[in-house]
Amino acid sequence: MKIVLAYSGGLDTSIILKWLIENYNAEVICFTADIGQGEEVEEARLKALRTGASKAYALDLREEFVADFVFPMFRSGALYEGYYLLGTSIARPLIAKHLVRIAQEEGAEAIAHGATGKGNDQVRFELTAYALEPSIKVIAPWREWSFVGRSEMIAYAAQHGIPIPVTIEKPYSMDANLLHISYEGGVLEDPWNEPPAGMFRLTLDPEKAPDQYEYVEVDFVEGDPVAVNGERLSPAALLTRLNEIGGRNAVGRVDLVENRFVGMKSRGVYETPGGTLLYHARRAVESLTLDREVLHQRDQLAIKYAELVYNGFWFAPEREALQAYFDHVAKTVTGTARLKLYKGNVIVAGRKSPISxxxxxxxxxxxxxxxxxxxxxxxxxxxxxxxxxxxxxxxxD
Known part of the structure; x- marks a missing residue:
């Protein structure tokens, strides 16, 4: 049997690679998507080969991720439950798309992923897979194996000599891409616990951020951001630049208890510095260029769109239909927003448009x-x- 595994090199997929080989007697091909994790991508590819993968793909999908997934989503103004900019949700259909493509090219009967049976990602991966290849077999080890939790998985990794980036003392799970980093599990499972101070990677603590304002200007053309401070950049480079600017000003931290599609509440902590700047900049330009009724209607539909993305229905006809509407509305979103950043705050300092x-x-x-x-x-x-x-x-009376 030949299986293509969505592989990050983290705890779950490191264990899954060895588990698939042992339990399915399978040839496992690993696929790691570079959507902004940095050096971790090549490290994951090499680790996969050392751990028993017959092949290991590492594909640079950063521009595709931002241009074809993040930017279209941002045209909708989507926020899930008023806070979440959908950083993990929007990455899953892209990863699953290439997972299926590689399986088709390699003649693999199945794909596998490391999402748990309690979470949203299993739904996102599998809805995409079935939408693109109805006959594909999906293997989800978390729904099959006997491991109760991550402590047992850490012990399994030690037994098989598999290096992992998680310890009993620091067990929370992280997922990174160009749009955000998410943190879940471990000490974060108690909603009363404040996130550990040293956990954050993209943003400075507000107390350590500069004591003076920083201004940033973002230019939009027909709905998409095209330049930062007058410099035109590719989609991935633009988001990277805004991540740097927002991060050093402590912008973009969100801590929320959200409602998962499977029915339970979960606590997630997110860093989305560049995305937060884009959200505020875009709304500033829209306030000039969108008709009142169109703007209000768009905001109403954005709630439904956010649910579709969160729940994994990217390749569904209802999301595609809404996308056509949002893309039409976005044609008039052309202009410049000037933001004033200070210790985690984003203040709109100015906005202008040639079609105001x-x-x-x-x-x-x-x-x-x-x-x-x-x-x-x-x-x-x-x-x-x-x-x-x-x-x-x-x-x-």
């Missing part, structure tokens, strides 16, 4: 601007008609 709907003369207290204030009398009376009728009909 903002009319200074119309809104000014000092100009008439073609607006007859007396018209407001009839406007208010018509809108208050039902309220006045209701008030007359109700008994007085």
């Amino acid at each position: 709907l903002y009319d200074k003369s119309l809104v000014s207290f000092d100009e008439k601007g073609g607006y007859n204030q007396a018209d407001a009398d009839g406007f208010i009376k018509l809108n208050s008609l039902r309220l006045r009728v209701r008030a007359k009909a109700q008994p007085k």
Whole structure:
């Protein structure tokens, strides 16, 4: 049997590689997606070969990740449950897409992943796989093996001489890409526990951030960011630059208890410095260029879109239909936002657009601007008609 494994080199997939070889008597091909983890990608490829993989792919998908997944998602204005910028959620369909492609090219009967049976990632990986290759076999060791928890897996790794980046003393799980880093498990499973001070990797602690403001300008063209401080950059380079700027100003930390698709609540801690800057910059430009009703409608639909991405329905017709709507709306999102950063805070300091709907003369207290204030009398009376009728009909207290 030939299996293609989505391999990160972390605790779970390090164990899974050896477990698949032993329990399925399989040839295992490993695939690691470079979506911004840095040196960990090549280290994972070499580790996979040392641990028994017959082949190990390490593909640079950074530009595809940002251009074809992150940016389209950001055009929607999506936030899951008001806080989460979907950094892990949006990476899974890309990884699964290439996992299936490699399986097809290698003639593998199955793919495997390291997502647990309690989490969201199993759903995201498998919904994508079945959408792209209906006949694919999916192996999810967490739903089959007898390990109860990570302490037993750490012991298994020691028994088989598998190096792992997790210890009993520091057992929380991390997942990194160009959009964010997520932290779950271990000491974080108690929502009352504050995250360990030394845990964060992308952002400075607010107390250690600079004591002066830093300004950053982001240019948008038809919905997508194209430049930072006047310098045009590729999608991946632009997000990397904003990660650096946001990170040194302590921007982008989120700690929340979220509702998983499978039905349970979980506590996640996230660092999304560049994505947080893009979110605020984009909304600043949209405030100038989007019609009121379109903006309000877009925000309503963005809630549903965020749920679809979170739940793993990237390659589903309803997400694709919503994407067409958001892409159409985003055509008018062209302009520049100026943000003021200070110790974790993001303040909109200015915004401009060549196609702005903002009319200074119309809104000014000092100009008439073609607006007859007396018209407001009839406007208010018509809108208050039902309220006045209701008030007359109700008994007085």
